[in-house]
Amino acid sequence: MLQIQEWVPVEEARRLILREFHPLPPESVPLSQALGRILAEDVQAEVDLPPFPNSAMDGYAVRAEDVRTASRERPVRLRVRGEAAAGRPFPSGVEPGTAVRIATGALLPSGADAVIPVEDTDDAGGPGRPLPPEIAVFRPAQPGQFIRPAGEDVARGTVALERGTILTPGALALLAALGRLEVPVHRRPRVAVLAIGDELIEPGRPLPPGCIYETNRTALAAQAVEAGAEPLLLGIARDDPEDLQRLLDEAAAHHPDLILSSAGASVGAYDWVKEVVQRHGELRLWKVRIRPGKPFAFGHYRGIPFFGLPGNPVSAMITFDQFVRPVLRRMGGHPRWERPRIPVRLAEPISSDGRETYFRARIFYEDGQFWARLSGLQGSHILSAMARANGLVILPEGVPALPAGATAMAEVWVDLQDLMSASGTP
Numbered sequence: 519m520l521q522i523q524e525w526v527p528v529e530e531a532r533r534l535i536l537r538e539f540h541p542l543p544p545e546s547v548p549l550s551q552a553l554g555r556i557l558a559e560d561v562q563a564e565v566d567l568p569p570f571p572n573s574a575m576d577g578y579a580v581r582a583e584d585v586r587t588a589s590r591e592r593p594v595r596l597r598v599r600g601e602a603a604a605g606r607p608f609p610s611g612v613e614p615g616t617a618v619r620i621a622t623g624a625l626l627p628s629g630a631d632a633v634i635p636v637e638d639t640d641d642a643g644g645p646g647r648p649l650p651p652e653i654a655v656f657r658p659a660q661p662g663q664f665i666r667p668a669g670e671d672v673a674r675g676t677v678a679l680e681r682g683t684i685l686t687p688g689a690l691a692l693l694a695a696l697g698r699l700e701v702p703v704h705r706r707p708r709v710a711v712l713a714i715g716d717e718l719i720e721p722g723r724p725l726p727p728g729c730i731y732e733t734n735r736t737a738l739a740a741q742a743v744e745a746g747a748e749p750l751l752l753g754i755a756r757d758d759p760e761d762l763q764r765l766l767d768e769a770a771a772h773h774p775d776l777i778l779s780s781a782g783a784s785v786g787a788y789d790w791v792k793e794v795v796q797r798h799g800e801l802r803l804w805k806v807r808i809r810p811g812k813p814f815a816f817g818h819y820r821g822i823p824f825f826g827l828p829g830n831p832v833s834a835m836i837t838f839d840q841f842v843r844p845v846l847r848r849m850g851g852h853p854r855w856e857r858p859r860i861p862v863r864l865a866e867p868i869s870s871d872g873r874e875t876y877f878r879a880r881i882f883y884e885d886g887q888f889w890a891r892l893s894g895l896q897g898s899h900i901l902s903a904m905a906r907a908n909g910l911v912i913l914p915e916g917v918p919a920l921p922a923g924a925t926a927m928a929e930v931w932v933d934l935q936d937l938m939s940a941s942g943t944p
């Protein structure tokens with residue numbers, strides 16, 4: 519059995535945890551359910567896109583050679599042999615001295631090598647017009663003009679989308695254009711979320727004295743969804759080792775990819791997590807040099823990766839964000855699992871107790887730079903500051919304080935572009 523590592527720096531904890539996780543195997547999902555999922559395999563085009571040469575304009579398919587001398591003053595007249603509509607190809611070719619009326623997207627008839635837009639002819643355009651016996655062309659055409667060649671978008675046999683691509687609406691449209699119904703994506707991790715505590719009451723019920731509403735499952739399940747995972751909500755265990763084991767066993771019976779608990783992780787008389795997990799598993803890490811979130815634990819329970827998050831609601835969310843979110847994103851096949859950090863100027867001073875500290879902050883853009891102001895009190899029970907925050911400012915271990923005006927690194931949870939366009943103090 520490996521020894522528990524205690525009082526580990528944040529970066530080292532993250533590294534020790536992340537190395538245990540890899541992208542989950544592919545599963546095939548319908549395109550309608552694939553938005554935001556990560557492509558697990560290269561997708562090869564089995565057809566050309568466009569599948570056939572077609573017109574980019576409503577007009578006439580011609581031989582460029584025939585209209586070489588066309589001008590407004592001396593139009594070239596062509597006999598109209600028929601029509602190519604979208605989905606209804608013209609059955610034969612374009613002979614010298616003739617044209618075929620063509621719609622945008624219609625297959626280019628053989629013999630034609632250019633399309634003249636209707637505006638460059640004496641055809642007035644518009645729906646329901648009978649086919650004219652002949653047209654006058656007012657402009658010459660370059661060979662290839664207004665023709666969309668087969669395979670111009672994606673050539674058959676080439677890789678249309680690479681493994682690791684995030685399936686955006688555009689990527690899904692491309693897959694549909696290739697005729698795909700389904701797409702191989704990394705399976706989404708399933709995360710069992712349980713709570714622990716005699717004081718915890720389900721929201722919606724009356725609150726007995728000394729009790730509070732249970733919030734961590736709501737927060738952690740939402741964070742799991744944001745990280746691309748599927749949460750599996752379990753119950754609330756009492757502050758009792760047998761009841762905690764019962765709920766952990768119930769979680770394990772669902773065969774999730776991870777089990778997450780919150781609370782009972784510290785050194786109190788009712789903090790059973792460490793002991794109970796070790797009955798049927800092991801802990802690799804316990805206590806990280808992070809604030810908030812110090813009592814964080816990581817290990818395995820009945821062979822399933824287990825994260826014992828601290829009970830304080832902000833500590834649970836920050837340790838999820840820093841240690842669980844990257845794991846879930848990596849398992850989901852995301853190419854980048856950690857949040858990028860940007861430099862911000864501090865609108866007020868910050869200080870820590872020596873642990874790497876994550877301040878809940880409002881990041882804003884003013885005078886051409888990003889600034890950060892604390893979003894409220896920084897206690898690990900203060901949910902209002904968490905609710906108002908749009909990011910975290912990080913004070914690394916070994917930097918006890920920074921004055922107002924200093925630069926610190928921050929993780930921003932919203933689009934930077936949005937912040938820049940809403941320039942000003944929040």
Ligand SMILES: Nc1nc2c(c(=O)[nH]1)N[C@H]1C(S)=C(S)[C@@H](COP(=O)(O)OP(=O)(O)OC[C@H]3O[C@@H](n4cnc5c(N)ncnc54)[C@H](O)[C@@H]3O)O[C@H]1N2
Nearest residue numbers: 713715732733734781782783784789812828829830831833
């Ligand atoms: N003597 C020491 N005491 C504490 C230490 C320490 O090092 N020495 N660490 C403190 C730190 S830091 C944290 S963080 C907390 C972590 O405590 P636990 O993980 O043991 O959690 P609990 O004691 O069970 O609960 C703490 C707090 O959080 C509330 N809570 C718990 N679960 C939920 C939930 N699902 N929804 C809402 N609120 C929840 C609980 O009511 C407590 O107020 O320990 C410090 N103590």
Ligand code: MOO
Nearest residue numbers: 810811812833898
């Ligand atoms: O480090 Mo504990 O997470 O609240 O205050």
Ligand SMILES: [Mg+2]
Nearest residue numbers: 782784786789
């Ligand atoms: Mg405790």
